[in-house]
Amino acid sequence: MTHPGSSPLDERGTPRAELAQATRALQDEVRGTRIDGRRARELAGIVAEVARELRDSGADDEVGRLHMGPGPVNRGQTLSPVYNVDTWDGRRMQGTVTFARFHHGSVGTAHGGAIGLWADDVLGRLSRELSEGRARTACLHVQYRASVPVGAPVWFTAWADDADGRKRELHATLEDDGTALVTVDGLFVEPRIPLNGH
Ligand SMILES: CCCCCCCC(=O)SCCNC(=O)CCNC(=O)[C@H](O)C(C)(C)COP(=O)(O)OP(=O)(O)OC[C@H]1O[C@@H](n2cnc3c(N)ncnc32)[C@H](O)[C@@H]1OP(=O)(O)O
Structure with a gap:
């Protein structure tokens, strides 16, 4: 039985994963920081320098698409909320997802679009675990x-x-505590x- 925790799409222990994690932390802190304007400008210069170095080191594909092959976790992307899969029985996946400060919508709650993004991601992953065909x-x-x-972590279940x-x-x-916060129904089609490798 394939366990999603061992999927090559997982973000574990690679230097690129560490870079993605540091970038997520940056995204969270940029959101609503009280830093003064002068220092904000200096930091913007440092971040721009980092971005330049990353760009100059080249991309892993020619059109900037997500790299879907074996490699860094969460595909090295920093947009979607991070989730952890705790159990997988070949059909049903359960775990927790934590929406970060970066995903804040209003008054302490997650942005609806970020929730939709996460849903697409987790169902996309489920789809890939279920079949080699790219749906x-x-x-x-x-x-x-x-x-x-x-x-705060929220419990999720995804099934097919x-x-x-x-x-x-x-x-x-x-x-949350047995109360459904969000329900998602998706249709994935091969x-x-x-598709050509993606
Ligand atoms: C780990 C990875 C995580 C990341 C996962 C992220 C996943 C994504 O976000 S994918 C990106 C977003 N999606 C897209 O870009 C898809 C764009 N659309 C397409 O490529 C095509 O329309 C596609 C593939 C969905 C279907 O195209 P095609 O193969 O031509 O389907 P087609 O032959 O017309 O239809 C097949 C069946 O699906 C049904 N169907 C197709 N589209 C829909 C739809 N939107 N709603 C309802 N039914 C549909 C058809 O009715 C048909 O049903 P039946 O066989 O019963 O008659």
Whole structure:
């Protein structure tokens, strides 16, 4: 049984993963910092220098798409909230997700778009664990039933119905103390014309 925790898409222990983690911390702190304007300008120069060095070191693909092959965790991306998979039985995945300060919407709650982003990511991962075929999100229906907190882990479950040809219906919930905060129904479809490695 493949465990998602051992997926090559995981972000564990690589230097690029550390870079992604440091960048997430930066994103969180930029959000709402009280730093004074003069120092903010100096730091902007330092960050620009880091960005320049990264750009000059080259990209791992020619068009700036996410690198989906074996490699750094969360594909080295820093946009989507980080989630941890605790259990996986080959069909159902459970774990926790923490929406960071960077994902803050209003009044201490997660941004609805960040929740949709996470849902697409976790269902996309589930889809990949279930089949080698590269399915794409055709439809994502997110129901926001209660506020999702920022900065605290929230329990999630993601599961799949039986595949119907190229179509996969996938679902997820976010829960707090047994109360559903968000429910998601997604349709992922393996394209008629297979994707070229992505
Ligand atoms: C670890 C990784 C995490 C990251 C995961 C991220 C996943 C993503 O975000 S993917 C990016 C976002 N999605 C996209 O860009 C997809 C864009 N759309 C497409 O490429 C195509 O429309 C695609 C692949 C969804 C379907 O195209 P195609 O293969 O031509 O489908 P087609 O043959 O017309 O339809 C197949 C079946 O799906 C159904 N279907 C297709 N699209 C939809 C839809 N939007 N809603 C409902 N049903 C649909 C059709 O009705 C048909 O059903 P049936 O077989 O019962 O008649």
